[in-house]
Amino acid sequence: xxxxxxxxxxxxxxxxxxxxxxxxxxxxxxxxxxxxxxxxxxxxxxxxxxxxxxxxxxxxxxxxxxxxxxxxxxxxxxxxxxxxxxxxxxxxxxxxxxxxxxxxxxxxxxxxxxxxxxxxxxxxxxxxxxxxxxxxxxxxxxxxxxxxxxxxxxxxxxxxxxxxxxxxxxxxxxxxxxxxxxxxxxxxxxxxxxxxxxxxxxxxxxxxxxxxxxxxxxxxxxxxxxxxxxxxxxxxxxxxxxxxxxxxxxxxxxxxxxxxxxxxxxxxxxxxxxxxxxxxxxxxxxxxxxxxxxxxxxxxxxxxxxxxxxxxxxxxxxxxxxxxxxxxxxxxxxxxxxxxx
Numbered sequence: 001x002x003x004x005x006x007x008x009x010x011x012x013x014x015x016x017x018x019x020x021x022x023x024x025x026x027x028x029x030x031x032x033x034x035x036x037x038x039x040x041x042x043x044x045x046x047x048x049x050x051x052x053x054x055x056x057x058x059x060x061x062x063x064x065x066x067x068x069x070x071x072x073x074x075x076x077x078x079x080x081x082x083x084x085x086x087x088x089x090x091x092x093x094x095x096x097x098x099x100x101x102x103x104x105x106x107x108x109x110x111x112x113x114x115x116x117x118x119x120x121x122x123x124x125x126x127x128x129x130x131x132x133x134x135x136x137x138x139x140x141x142x143x144x145x146x147x148x149x150x151x152x153x154x155x156x157x158x159x160x161x162x163x164x165x166x167x168x169x170x171x172x173x174x175x176x177x178x179x180x181x182x183x184x185x186x187x188x189x190x191x192x193x194x195x196x197x198x199x200x201x202x203x204x205x206x207x208x209x210x211x212x213x214x215x216x217x218x219x220x221x222x223x224x225x226x227x228x229x230x231x232x233x234x235x236x237x238x239x240x241x242x243x244x245x246x247x248x249x250x251x252x253x254x255x256x257x258x259x260x261x262x263x264x265x266x267x268x269x270x271x272x273x274x275x276x277x278x279x280x281x282x283x284x285x286x287x288x289x290x291x292x293x294x295x296x297x298x299x300x301x302x303x304x305x306x307x308x309x310x311x312x313x314x315x316x317x318x319x320x321x322x323x324x325x326x327x328x329x330x331x332x333x334x335x336x337x338x339x340x341x
Contacts, residue, residue, distance in 0.1 A: 023234025057194025090122025117308025
């Protein structure tokens with residue numbers, strides 16, 4: 001590992017501190033950047049995520065993508081965790097904590113909105129950051145692409161019905177612009193750029209050297225994203241630390257719990273590590289743009305539901321980095337691809 005990856009947790013911690021400090025020192029600047037959005041997708045954050053994803057997209061070999069169908073177990077695991085387990089465990093945890101454990105600290109109206117925000121996070125599995133987590137764990141880029149593509153296709157049909165059922169509402173207005181724009185920005189465009197770059201570079205050796213040179217910039221993109229996200233919410237973090245902590249606790253438990261479930265199943269299925277790594281992480285990460293957009297449209301900009309989805313954004317990066325580290329330490333517990341070929 002390079003210097004950036006070896007000390008990534010430290011850099012992220014410093015970026016969180018820098019984001020909060022800068023957000024408090026220059027709130028107008030962060031407000032201006034936050035307004036640069038289209039369909040609830042912040043364009044500056046989108047560019048930074050694009051920088052993170054691009055190196056992995058260059059590694060995708062479409063000849064190998066066609067072979068994914070020979071090993072569908074990873075896809076089955078991803079879909080089962082994302083759509084049959086995660087939304088419902090998130091709802092259960094939300095009710096457990098805010099209707100029972102935290103009932104004496106939160107008024108009923110706020111509690112119901114926090115639960116709603118958690119549910120929206122649980123029904124919105126990640127699209128963009130999965131590529132980053134897969135890259136950091138040395139996951140198979142071809143398989144990761146297929147997992148994300150299939151998951152996004154299911155989300156088009158399953159998000160609204162599951163969200164409506166768990167929220168107890170008759171209709172959920174899915175922000176299709178957010179969903180489609182995010183897919184284009186985070187999957188289609190970087191994938192096209194990766195394919196073009198790969199063809200221009202030629203052989204695998206040249207591709208490998210080029211990707212190695214880009215990887216530090218990918219980490220820089222991640223750190224800059226962390227600075228922005230925490231800068232955007234610096235005032236909220238300082239003004240409502242207790243509420244933030246209350247919401248964060250069940251979200252953290254949910255993330256580690258979903259990872260544990262996926263990890264155990266992947267082990268029992270004897271998935272090779274390059275497939276198991278993204279399969280275990282894709283269900284733990286969230287499509288926060290979609291969750292935030294729906295929370296705002298259903299409950300309002302200043303609602304508890306919107307706040308809960310924002311806390312999900314803030315919790316995600318540090319927790320996911322810890323899971324990346326756990327996955328890499330557990331690599332020896334999984335067979336590699338060569339052993340199963």
